[in-house]
Amino acid sequence: MVMPLRYIQGPGAIQLLGPQAAVIGKNAFVIGESVALSIAGPRVRESLESAGLAIRAWDDSVRECTYPKISELVKAGTESGIDLVVGVGGGKAIDTAKAVASDLRVPACTVGTQCATNADASGESVIYSENHEYIESKKLISNPALVIEDTDILSAAPIKFLVQGMGDALACRFEAQAYAKSREGKEDGAVPLTAALALAENCYETLMRSGIKAVDDLKAGVRSSEVEDIIEAVKFTSSIAFENSSCAMAHAVHNGLTTIKGVRGSHGEIVAYGTIVQCVYEGRPGEEVRKIVDWCRKLGLPTSLNMLGKLPRDSIVAAANKACEDPDMRSMPGNVEPEDLMRAIDAVESGI
Numbered sequence: 001m002v003m004p005l006r007y008i009q010g011p012g013a014i015q016l017l018g019p020q021a022a023v024i025g026k027n028a029f030v031i032g033e034s035v036a037l038s039i040a041g042p043r044v045r046e047s048l049e050s051a052g053l054a055i056r057a058w059d060d061s062v063r064e065c066t067y068p069k070i071s072e073l074v075k076a077g078t079e080s081g082i083d084l085v086v087g088v089g090g091g092k093a094i095d096t097a098k099a100v101a102s103d104l105r106v107p108a109c110t111v112g113t114q115c116a117t118n119a120d121a122s123g124e125s126v127i128y129s130e131n132h133e134y135i136e137s138k139k140l141i142s143n144p145a146l147v148i149e150d151t152d153i154l155s156a157a158p159i160k161f162l163v164q165g166m167g168d169a170l171a172c173r174f175e176a177q178a179y180a181k182s183r184e185g186k187e188d189g190a191v192p193l194t195a196a197l198a199l200a201e202n203c204y205e206t207l208m209r210s211g212i213k214a215v216d217d218l219k220a221g222v223r224s225s226e227v228e229d230i231i232e233a234v235k236f237t238s239s240i241a242f243e244n245s246s247c248a249m250a251h252a253v254h255n256g257l258t259t260i261k262g263v264r265g266s267h268g269e270i271v272a273y274g275t276i277v278q279c280v281y282e283g284r285p286g287e288e289v290r291k292i293v294d295w296c297r298k299l300g301l302p303t304s305l306n307m308l309g310k311l312p313r314d315s316i317v318a319a320a321n322k323a324c325e326d327p328d329m330r331s332m333p334g335n336v337e338p339e340d341l342m343r344a345i346d347a348v349e350s351g352i
């Protein structure tokens with residue numbers, strides 16, 4: 001079971017960054033996106049410096065998590081004599097900072113500034129090209145030593161990011177269960193711990209119970225326990241659940257769809273659609289599938305392909321073929337054939 005050493009969430013949690021980081025390092029390298037650091041940067045600086053840490057390097061120019069950017073920052077970190085990396089921002093900045101820390105063999109701290117990503121707690125970085133083409137998920141030497149989720153900062157970010165994060169988190173229960181089933185009786189490697197499956201279940205229950213209320217509350221400017229619970233489900237629970245099990249069909253469908261032209265939608269939106277497809281493919285009871293579709297509909301997450309763009313039939317078939325070749329698809333029990341996947345997609349399109 002892999003996870004961060006410490007996960008701290010709550011209003012004003014950023015004040016604990018310095019005191020907690022001081023236990024693991026003295027010379028910090030702060031890495032982030034320009035917008036994230038313009039918002040949270042002064043609080044990051046204040047918290048670190050007032051706890052006695054020196055900020056030896058500061059880079060607010062991350063736009064994409066690429067190997068050239070990581071190399072550039074590793075060089076800057078080596079020259080500055082840092083012993084701790086603090087990543088601030090969304091997925092790209094966090095993944096870049098974690099990869100830099102891993103290459104420098106120093107601990108990483110992460111500070112989330114929006115909820116579209118569950119990268120903050122995980123021990124891998126998703127690497128892209130300059131043109132945002134997916135290259136690989138790079139396993140790092142460890143998860144971050146410290147994760148700070150200040151819900152004052154996260155609640156002030158556009159609500160669409162939280163909805164996207166919930167769309168991504170929706171997949172983890174179904175993918176973890178599929179993976180567990182695919183590993184049943186296998187003696188050639190990992191099976192997920194029951195703890196990972198319990199977290200995935202907890203994540204799903206929290207999303208269903210509190211997701212819509214959390215969004216309504218945020219729209220009304222109300223900071224409720226549901227908002228805190230949903231941030232935890234996205235930022236912690238889904239992250240640990242997926243990392244200790246596997247992605248499966250929902251993400252394979254995402255990966256297939258993003259290879260074809262004309263697909264709109266964020267990662268979380270497309271994964272939410274992929275989750276519905278996986279549920280139908282698995283032949284889950286209609287009541288269970290309808291509950292998920294209704295939930296997605298209320299949140300504005302896509303429940304059919306036309307919400308992701310006007311896609312010709314041959315493109316959809318090409319996406320299904322790609323999805324079946326995707327490594328994530330190997331976490332499904334049995335072989336998934338493109339025709340069977342297309343049948344599930346067609347069933348989703350004809351309405352549930």
Ligand SMILES: [Zn+2]
Pocket residue numbers: 168251267271
């Ligand atoms: Zn995802």
